[in-house]
Amino acid sequence: MKISLWLPLVLGLLAGSSAGAQTLSGTVTLYTSEVLPDVQVQIDGFRKLNPKVDVKVFRSGTGEVTAKLNAELAAGNVQADLLWVADPTYFDGLAKKTLLEPLNVRGVRAPSSALYGGGTYAEVRKLYNVIGVNTKVVSTLPKGFADLRKPEYRNKLAMPSPLFSGGALATAGTLSRTYGWAYFQSLAANGLRIEQSNPITTTKLIGGEYGAAILVDYSLRREAAKGAPIAVVYPREGAILVSTPIAVLRSSPNKAAAQAFVRYLYSAEGQANFSKLDYLPVVPGAPRPAGVPAAIFTLPSADAYIAQNKADISARFSALFNLK
Incomplete structure (x- = not known):
């Protein structure tokens, strides 16, 4: 059975920079194959930080998500700002076509081993x-x-x-x-x-x-x-x-908020959330979920x-x- 949802959600975060915090606003659309309640946990973290960013989520299986994005790319009408699915080969194809924005991971402990495609898509948990x-x-x-x-x-x-x-x-x-x-x-x-x-x-x-x-x-x-x-x-x-990278689409009209979304997933809070959800964090020193082999x-x-x-x-x- 297909699960396909559009959920307008309010979230936000403060994007750190050397010049100080930047207030984020506008709309960000996430296309994902991730479990929706788990994504919601991360969204709840954002909502505490900046309620001025409205986020829409389209969720389905990886094949249906990528088919939707392919159709939008062909029509020149891409709706997604962020893509988060379990198919690294698809991301690689997008990166080779320069359709992905280089990720801005300043101020977070994103391991270099988790960054792919010249830093255009990344693993946030395993x-x-x-x-x-x-x-x-x-x-x-x-x-x-x-x-x-x-x-x-x-x-x-x-x-x-x-x-x-x-x-x-x-x-x-x-x-x-x-x-x-x-x-x-x-x-x-x-x-x-x-x-x-x-x-x-x-x-x-x-x-x-x-x-x-x-x-x-x-x-x-x-x-x-x-x-x-x-x-x-x-x-x-x-x-x-199972690689499940995330990326920011180059066509995104709200790259600042989209990039901040990715940075939050690498934050101490975002990584701890993954552990609580039984995923293995990628940032060294982040807590590991119970039952995972050493x-x-x-x-x-x-x-x-x-x-x-x-x-x-x-x-x-x-x-x-x-x-x-």
């Missing part, structure tokens, strides 16, 4: 694709992605669709590059089901419709903390880092591979699982 297990449905925990091919998980597996979810595209690209398409063929033979999104898959995993699912770690930790029978498995082969071993990035083969990945996956 999340990983791991394996969630409903312990009431499956008694044996898998140790890694390879184990999901075993008989004990037959007809009990699920993951979101890479046609809708940028995080799922990272899964499809990373695992097909690591194991080849034979891996997903074996999962299909083992009864892997494809749901539209991470939230839908998580809900069905908690409800016992599935015993195991490849999902983002933060939502699994949240549900386990609420008492759901969920175990979080960080695969022995390595978790999949060190997370990850599979090598497949971003370049996905960028070169996105259409083929989508086509192969669609054919294998009869997706439309």
Whole structure:
């Protein structure tokens, strides 16, 4: 089911500069695939700082958000000031076309390792694709992605669709590059089901419709903390880092407020908010959420591979699982 919302919201922040604080006003529009209540937490922080900035939010899956922006770019009528979705390859394409504004991260501790595209888009927090297990449905925990091919998980597996979810595209690209398409063929033979999104898959995993699912770690930790029978498995082969950058569109008529939005996410308060929401902050020294391993071993990035083969990945996956 498509979730697509326009929410006029009041927020603001004081943009720091060497000359002092600048009062922000006007409208900023954020296009995002991020979980709306989580975005709201950050918005609430802004509202305390500058209530003169009106913010509109369009929220949907990464594929639908980027399709909307592509249509607006083609029509020469871009409505977004900020883009925040789980597809670094899309940002890279925008950066190469000089459609992104260099980020202004003066006065905040934005790690250089989190800045990409010549500083035009950036990671503000981290999340990983791991394996969630409903312990009431499956008694044996898998140790890694390879184990999901075993008989004990037959007809009990699920993951979101890479046609809708940028995080799922990272899964499809990373695992097909690591194991080849034979891996997903074996999962299909083992009864892997494809749901539209991470939230839908998580809900069905908690409800016992599935015993195991490849999902983002933060939502699994949240549900386990609420008492759901969920175990979080960080695969022995390595978790999949899901890049979810944010950028300011060069066409933005309110770059000052848009840039301030990004800076707030790097502030001590913004990073602490991420931790409270079970995301892993990127700023050194920021608090870590409970339940996160001290060190997370990850599979090598497949971003370049996905960028070169996105259409083929989508086509192969669609054919294998009869997706439309």
